[in-house]
Amino acid sequence: MTYRYKITFAYDGTNFAGFQVQPKQRTVEQALTIAVNKIAKKPTPAIQVYGSGRTDAGVHALGQVAHFDLPFNIPNEAMRKALNSILPLDILVQEVEQVDESFHARFNAHHKTYRYRVSLGEFVDPFKRNYTGHCKYHLNLSDMQLAAQDLVGEHDFSSFVASGSGVKSNVRTIYQVRVQADEANHEIIFDFTGSGFLYNQVRIMTAFLLEVGSGQRKVSDVKRVIVAKNRDLARGTAPASGLYLVNVDYDA
């Protein structure tokens, strides 16, 4: 008899070489795998942890999801406390839920929301350097909001993917893009909800929208560049520090 646990967790990506296990690197998946195997009293990596997807080095999560199977039935709250007692302080498990074995953190994910935070001003606040991107130019909010709407829908996002992604199709659906000013914190917040995102897609789209906001591009460039399916037309990539995986949704 095995029991499947779905966990929802946050992490500060600053000191991780991304989510996925890599030799000789400190990763989120590695830290989770060590913790789960410790609880199971197994040699790592006897029990595997399956995340909803990767995040890059320096990228944060507010609500990442993973699952794993254990031969024990541990109550959700006890499991949450056990994991948090073992995990390093830059990962926090917020919720544990026993799910049936049809649940898969990656294959069942229906949509994801990513947030990108851009801090404004001439120089970046030292306390935000690892937690935001930065733009020193004046940004036209309504231009960015208009341009963002042209990203919504089912598109081939070949112009907005980093090389080496290795996926077969670059077609994805974006359900919603919100661009808001957080006046109190001198930030612009971009929220992207979609069926899934290509390698670096959110950071490339954010850089593109910032170029629209600063007047380096026109609002109409989004449509044109999507149609062109040519990565050379969307050159920038916003830094990892501003990106957050906000949540993963499993309901259609």
Next chain:
Amino acid sequence: MTYRYKITFAYDGTNFAGFQVQPKQRTVEQALTIAVNKIAKKPTPAIQVYGSGRTDAGVHALGQVAHFDLPFNIPNEAMRKALNSILPLDILVQEVEQVDESFHARFNAHHKTYRYRVSLGEFVDPFKRNYTGHCKYHLNLSDMQLAAQDLVGEHDFSSFVASGSGVKSNVRTIYQVRVQADEANHEIIFDFTGSGFLYNQVRIMTAFLLEVGSGQRKVSDVKRVIVAKNRDLARGTAPASGLYLVNVDYDA
């Protein structure tokens, strides 16, 4: 002819081994000294930077002050930009002011304000681990506020100083202590304003007030422990991560 510059600056103390220069360590004073000497085109440390005082490893500053002398007259704004272009991203110069040579960042400091942030809840938020202390116990705010008032005034703070401070007198004046709940952020904020603080004094006083808040000590213990002048009676020291030098005031 030399010109004296007063600078006000913030830093994220997480990756610094404190303010003061130390061999083979990354410190704030070292980073400032390198930047100033670069601007002066001198070999470091030809021109010295004088801070208002030290902060320990991991302690932050929102408004630390220092001064230095240069043989050039550089406008304040140009100096601020030059420094920020050279300094690492975890230090930000907020203000530059040319002052006359009677100004000394350390000797003329009249009072300082330190803030200590404590995050509440069972586990610490991963994004706050380097920026707050943490307390998982329920805290009685009004007990802490009452106890804090007994710290105000001129006292011999020998019970609240870490060993090895090496100063002759432990008498200091505390002008104000404020203890507030920041409900939105699930934090308790302690603000201490005083003529100057002994080694680890703010962190020891904070740990003491937290023990009052959690019921491990009585409100009346503050008076008793001050009078005793015995460090063994105030054992705890709150971690460096929650401490901020808020500002240094030069007016009486």
